[in-house]
Amino acid sequence: MQDHFLSKARVDIFRPFTGRHRAVFFEVVTEIYERTLGVNADYEIVLDRLALTEIIVDALDKNRSLIFSGEEGDEELDCAGDDRDYADKVRKRLKRFGVIEEYNDSAYLKVLWRFTPEGKRIAKMFADTRRKTSVARQRSVRACKGALKAFSEEGNHEYLVDAYEYASTIFDDVCQVSDLFTEHQRRIMGHSFSTSKEALVGYMLGVNDFDKRASRYFDSDNIYNHASDIVDLTESIAAMNPAVLEAADRKMMDEHPALEEEANGERLHTWMLARIRRVVESTRDIKHEELHRVVGEFSTNYAILIGRLIKLSAVGNDDPLIRFAGLFAAAGDEERDEICREMLHHLFPLRADLIDPADLKIADRADRARTPTVIVRKQRSREEMLAADIRNAMTAAFAVPAKEVVSRVHAAVLANGGSTSVTQLPVGDARQLLAAMSAVEIVRSLGPEIGLTVSVGDECRSNGAFRTVDHKISQRA
Structure with missing residues (x-):
């Protein structure tokens, strides 16, 4: 069973990216990723506590205005004494929720910082939102x-x-x-x-x-x-x-x-x-x-x-609608009421012609006209029925079901070690001949379903019954 992302990460790994200071955490994580793992990463950087603090302070200085003031406060970060104290609290929160971690580096013999595997995926997702060079490149x-x-x-x-x-x-x-x-x-x-x-x-x-x-x-x-x-x-x-x-x-x-x-x-x-x-x-x-x-x-x-x-x-100004809009916009409240009354006076009818109720009559519903339809079936003569039966018999005699053709081709492929050709298919009787002649068309149409594939041959060959391009029929891998 495949592990869920949050079964490896901490369930609240996204907690730092909520609250008033979420934009700063986004910028900090993105900047750390770009500086250490991005396209323009500084591969000589040693991400110790001092370097990490400098990155956080620099991100805070550039994005201080992104701290939302109209939301519920964050007592821990709001009460930070200065930028370095703020950076220390940001670093601890990212560590507490599993975005970054510290480890002992044997090369520098000191404690360094890095993304957790899950934190790295989140940081890459944030960094990709900034990248514009990859857009529209297939x-x-x-x-x-x-x-x-x-x-x-x-x-x-x-x-x-x-x-x-x-x-x-x-x-x-x-x-x-x-x-x-x-x-x-x-x-x-x-x-x-x-x-x-x-x-x-x-x-x-x-x-x-x-x-x-x-x-x-x-x-x-x-x-x-x-x-x-x-x-x-x-x-x-x-x-x-x-x-x-x-x-x-x-x-x-x-x-x-x-x-x-x-x-x-x-x-x-x-x-x-x-x-x-x-x-x-x-x-x-x-x-x-x-x-x-x-x-x-x-x-x-x-x-x-x-x-x-x-x-x-x-x-231009000759359009009545534009002139009315300009006049209405420049008018005060009382003048607008007067303009509206004047417009309604001109828009509404001054006279209404009413219909005399005595002239109203209920019309009778006309009967629906129906067109008589008579189905006339022509009786077929004995000769016509006989001719139809002969045609059906001829069609059945020279038609081989696709299932039978596939079965015969499969048997020939297995008998020849995984592949055969059209001229190698058996043609001992009429049904075998019909199956061989229709094998290529049926295998091409049903190939993905029956596990066979057809390759075009290079030359024409004869098997004694017919002459054709010798296509190769193989078992699909």
Whole structure:
């Protein structure tokens, strides 16, 4: 059974990130991660108590304004004497709730500080919210494709593990692009533009920004450019030599027991390839289509907005609605009441024409017209029935059930040591001949379900009954 995150961490590990000072704790944990484990980490830093205190004090100095004043107080931190006392209390709280820990370092012969395994995951999550360089880069798609290709060529199990890890972030990468565009759309549509020219300039600035940061996803990094290749690679890997795949499974089980636990008894390579295909196809068919639709709707809505601004700019002060809005905004309370009464006086009708009740009559409901329908069945002659029975008999005589074809192909594959070809299938009688002639089509349509795969042959051969391209039929790994 897989352990839950909170079964290893302390249940209240997120407690420091609540209360008035939560923003400071967020900045402190993020800064520690960036300084020690991030992309721009200082690998020469020795995280002793002095260095940790300096990081906390520096984060507090930059983010003191983020302490929320309108919430319930925190007596421990609110009563800190100075910044160093505050930093000491922050460090103790992070340790008490299992975010960081101290340990004896044999190289420096002193007590140093580091993240706990669970605290490191939380800190990485916080640090990822700051990273902008990874947004809209489909590194995972190309990396997954390259890893699958390397495994198919070399058979190194680590390449297959890498492909699985890369595939796990493909959907998230596309979601980043979608979130980026949503943020751009919200910023543009939420701004109040006074003129159509100003709105158009703002729109183009946003478009240029989006073009620099995410346009590559719609061309070179488009999921459609790689999804089909990834699916084809997974199919070719599934048809590889069973011995190679079994050896890869054994090595992955020895080196990555967590993957074996997730596979839940299924062969590792089969489970991983299925997960990769599902992620890639879902990303292509769902998220990518959704993103394109949202982009199109936004462009249409913004074009309508600019068109309305242009119309208002052309009318200027001659538009009655604009003149009324300006007059109403400049008026006082008493004047507004008078303006409203005057407007209602002009809007409401001054005369109402009433209908004489004597002229009202209740009409009788007309009967529903029904169209008579008579079903006439033509009696078939004896000759027509005989011809139909002959056609049915001919169809049944020259039709072999798919289940029977699969059974015959399986028997031939087992008899030939795991693979056979079309011309090697038995053709001793009419049913065997029909089964052999339809074997390729049926195996291709039912291959994933029956455990067989078809490889295109290189030359035409004859088995004495018919001549065809000699396709190879193998047992799927």
